[in-house]
Amino acid sequence: MKLSFSSSVARNRPVASFRRRVADALTDRYLQISLSRAANILNHARSASYADVPASEALRSQARSIREHTLARLADYLEQLEIQARGQGIHVYWAEEAADANRYIVELARKHGVFSVARGGESILRELDLDRVLREAALEIHPTTVGDFMLTLTNRPPGHLVFSSLQVRKEEISQSFPSKLDIPATLDIGSMTSTAAARIRANLIQADMAISGLTFAVAETGSLILAENQGNERLLSNLPRLHVLVMGLERVVPTLEDLLLLLQAQARSGRGQPFAAYTTLLNRVERPVQSATPDRSEVEETPREIHLVLLDNGRSRMLQQASGAVLTCIQCGACLNACPVYREIGGEAYGWTYMGPIGAVLAPLSLGIERAASLPGASTGCGACRQVCPVDLDLPSLLHDLRVRASQERRVSVRLRLARRLWRWSVQDNNRYQQATRILRWVLRPWARQGLVQSRLPLLRRWTATQPLPAPARQSFREWWKQR
């Protein structure tokens, strides 16, 4: 099977070792605390921001129908977008795979003699594994968000789709200050953030190329949208003469009116804001950038160049499948905050660009089920992700469909296969069922104290180590019924 997402991402952090990373996350006490705090804050912010929306359910179904309609006519809207964008002097490049997008970006950089690149914080750029590609091309990379700046300092992958560095301790960041920034270590978060913000600005002003992930693009007007909270993407849309904007095919929006609704849905659900702090609509190529020539004798004019990279990377193939609805997702991050599993294990455990319930669906669909078969099983089936989704995406069903696929392709853990065998044998008829109940009781009862099995039985230690198991009752219900 062809791997459409950049395979090196998976090679660096194989999804197969998910179980091990889960175990690591569970022993990281700090991670547990920061995840539950963040989830609490974000969930409250989300519900508070919808409290003043009179018809939030109507908003949700409207957002859903916009997204479904868009996907149903995706080719038409993309064509319209391309015509509109080209008409405004924006270069449009269709990238079938991550590698195509990366090649295009690196060639552009070479052609323009680029030395340093400002790189936005959107997940799609991580999907490209862009940092590695830029490093290999000997380009200097500067992150544009405080979160990504902290990740670069500590050399860690993102822990959340929206709040990329929420899992990193301030102590860890602070330790890197003297060596990486030549600044004394401090634990004052305010001063750490303002240092980061100042450094980011200073770097961005120097950058000769900007690469951003687009939030949306409007087919009707050809507007390219950057929604963010730190203002640096807006700065980038004015500063360097070369700006590359990468967008997943699915993020096209038919009209400006639809855009307003989706921006709102994304900001309210993911961050509890009515809108992002900075929403930039890029429309036509701006006037030429003016700069003084080295001897200051005259003013040089260089035309700005905007390149829109439309990335497929498996998306159109995904759309052909029953699970294509997953592309209605607008990556707000609300399902992460609502997911009881994400809240325990964090984003790094998923080992890939996308995490939480949405990541557990996207990974097997994009990387191939053989590389991420265990992810859809990391769900209690509680349904909280669907409840908070601003486009009413049925993530629980998508997760379940993938578990079905994993079981059909025999990509199921040994313990689950064994459990299935025993279960199948015992539920065939009443006699076997009763025998199985008796065996279970015979095995577990001797270890029970007050109805719970808490022993260090060699085979059961895995389950009793964290929490006692319930002990079978002395007399089953049906035994009682028969004697009644």
Next chain:
Amino acid sequence: MYWTKNPPRVVALFATCLVDAFCPEVGRAAVVVLERHGVTVEFPLAQTCCGRPAYDAGFLRDVRRQARHHARVFAPYEYIVCLSSACAALVRQDYPALLPDDEQVLSLARRTFEFSQFLTEVLELIGVGGAAANPVAYHDACHQMRTLGLTAGPRRLLAQIPDVNLVELDSREDCCGFGGPFTLEYPGVAANIGGRKARSIERSGAATVVTCDAGCLLHLRSALSQRQSDCTVRHLAEVLAADS
């Protein structure tokens, strides 16, 4: 004291595996409550597992087989009362989707009711009685709340208990961490989620936590015992059956 609007009926009890093997007291309590309201309870001994764990793990062929078996076993009964919301949700919602042409299965889905649902929607009970150590918190099982949409009924049944003091959990919409095969695959994560729920229960000051799902009941019991909590976990049937 007890008043039923509708005449009593015969019901078949769908006890579920967890109730049968791990908490039979729930089944006995359900029999007490139902019989108290003039309902004749029958327990078809041929019932085994509805297939819930196989469904969660993605083994649909196994679930279809269990669904047909289940539909045959309960075919003679007009009403089926299920003691665990996850199993009731499977029969009512997922069976029809898996076997859309099987009349027996479709009819089974219409005739199966979750315990609290049967009391409030079929028997339309108002006064039931019961007793529980105060304060009492109700835990919404995910399938009860999101799939079956039953949040008000169980609370109404608790509120009619004489002298009851109901409190709400600050984690009202959060899962307890029991996920069938998930618990088998990721026991550590399940235990952590359970621990979080147990802390929320402790914060509420509840002496009794009531739920309608046997999986939640057993998982919460483990989680609370791990924290040496004095709070007891009960199925709704148990508190309704208790004498005040």
